[in-house]
Amino acid sequence: MFLAWNEIKKNKLRFVLITGVLMLVAYLVFFLSGLATGLKDLNRESVDKWKASGIVLTEESDKSLYQSSMFIDQLDDVQAEETAILGQLSAIAGNGEEKENVSIFGIRQDEFIMPEVTEGEAFASDNEVIADSSLKESGFKVGDELQLSSSEEKLKIVGFTDKGRFNASPVLYADLDTLQRVKYGEGAEANAERINAIVIKGDKLEGIITDDKLEVIEIETFIENLPGYTEQNLTLTFMIYFLFAISAIIVAIFLYVLTVQKISMFGVMKAQGISNLYLSKSVIAQTFVLAAIGVLIGLALTLVTGAFLPAAVPVSFDIPTMLIYGAVLIAVAIIGAVFSVLTIVRIDPLKAIGG
Structure with a gap:
């Protein structure tokens, strides 16, 4: 030395x-x-926030949330410790000045994938959403009305949550009825029971599904199959x-x-x-x-x-x-x-x- x-x-x-x-x-x-x-x-931010062990998608979806479509009553075919339904839609949202690609999640407020609100309040009425905080950096704020590229419906930001991005897009969390109206428009009533996935918590993933049209996927496998990930x-x-x-x-x-x-x-x-x-x-x-x-x-x-x-x-x-x-x-x-x-x-x- x-x-x-x-x-x-x-x-x-x-x-x-x-x-x-x-x-x-x-x-x-x-x-x-x-x-x-x-x-x-x-x-993967929004998925990690779930702290889930797996996700149930349709077998023909090829492990893609976007391609999966099922009915709420299929929840009865999933025997897990905790379950949460999830509807999803990709769209472009604008507040009159700024536009952003967003992913809209339709969820139930009393289930475990409901995010923690860090600013404002949780959605309580139709067409209210909680937005990922990254949208604040783009000029969005509580009280903004959002016009969507794929719908005549307007959404209102009532709160923000941290770390809520999915597949590189900020997430807007809404109740399932709001998502259905945005996603299906005039056909919302006919598709009111449709969702994209069932998120599950529990130590056991094998043998919890009784419907052969569904498959359960580990969360890490689900993330690895996100487009481009x-x-x-x-x-x-x-x-x-x-x-x-x-x-x-x-x-x-x-x-x-x-x-x-x-x-x-x-x-x-x-x-x-x-x-x-x-x-x-x-x-x-x-x-x-x-x-x-x-x-x-x-x-x-x-x-x-x-x-x-x-x-x-x-x-x-x-x-x-x-x-x-x-x-x-x-x-x-x-x-x-x-x-x-x-x-x-x-x-x-x-x-x-x-x-």
């Missing part, structure tokens, strides 16, 4: 460049990690993995070049009896110090950047995940240093000093 630190102090510029590259890679990895977490939250996460995850590989290659190249430049010096040291193990430890220690400094600076810059980002940017930093990624970056940097270690081991002292 003494040799490694002394060399860093003597050749500051070289090692600042290496640290700078590692810092930029770490910064990009951490930011992509935050983006991946933020986009996940955009898709899995593909989006895989894309960002692969980008992070590629950055790990790039980091190892960059460190390997830098340290290899530095090692080649110092072959004669290493040859003299080996001729003096300094072992390969000692020199190898020095290179590894040097790499660890540089990588640790780069990762810590990258982490700090990421958190500072996150503090100044507008709310519209879907970034959410999961510190435990970021720490794991930081440790992996340090590990792959050390792996990259192995090539320099192999070069040192192969140095012939006599040839290196011109003997």
Whole structure:
């Protein structure tokens, strides 16, 4: 460690460049990690709020809430500890100034998927809704009347709730009758008993359905089947993995070049009896110090950047995940240093000093 630190102090510029590259890679990895977490939250916030164990959809829906359609009386075919009915519709809602893509959930106020109101009050009359708080950032407020693209009905925001987005859209929570009027218009009475799903709570998911036209799906499986959810996460995850590989290659190249430049010096040291193990430890220690400094600076810059980002940017930093990624970056940097270690081991002292 003494040799490694002394060399860093003597050749500051070289090692600042290496640290700078590692810092930029770490910064990009951490930011992509935050983006991946933020986009996940955009898709699943409202579902996570249910704290449910499963959801019942029609078998022919292919695990899609949008494609599922059943009747309320099919609730009798589900033998779970707790159940809640759910109707759903996607629409564009506007308050005269702003427009947003929204997802409307038709629910019962006395069932467990009813959200907690953080501002205003719960819906109590027809066409009243509780809105996700992200809509406030777009200019919506309590008391706004919403015109929907797919209906003549107008909805009124009477309250807001936190973390209520579904498949990247803010959710409007309404009673089931309101949803039916919005969804079916003049045919609302004929479709009054139609819903999209039954949300369930309970430790047991097997054998709770007696209707072979229905299927129960674990909540995590349901989320993974949301449109674009899995593909989006895989894309960002692969980008992070590629950055790990790039980091190892960059460190390997830098340290290899530095090692080649110092072959004669290493040859003299080996001729003096300094072992390969000692020199190898020095290179590894040097790499660890540089990588640790780069990762810590990258982490700090990421958190500072996150503090100044507008709310519209879907970034959410999961510190435990970021720490794991930081440790992996340090590990792959050390792996990259192995090539320099192999070069040192192969140095012939006599040839290196011109003997």
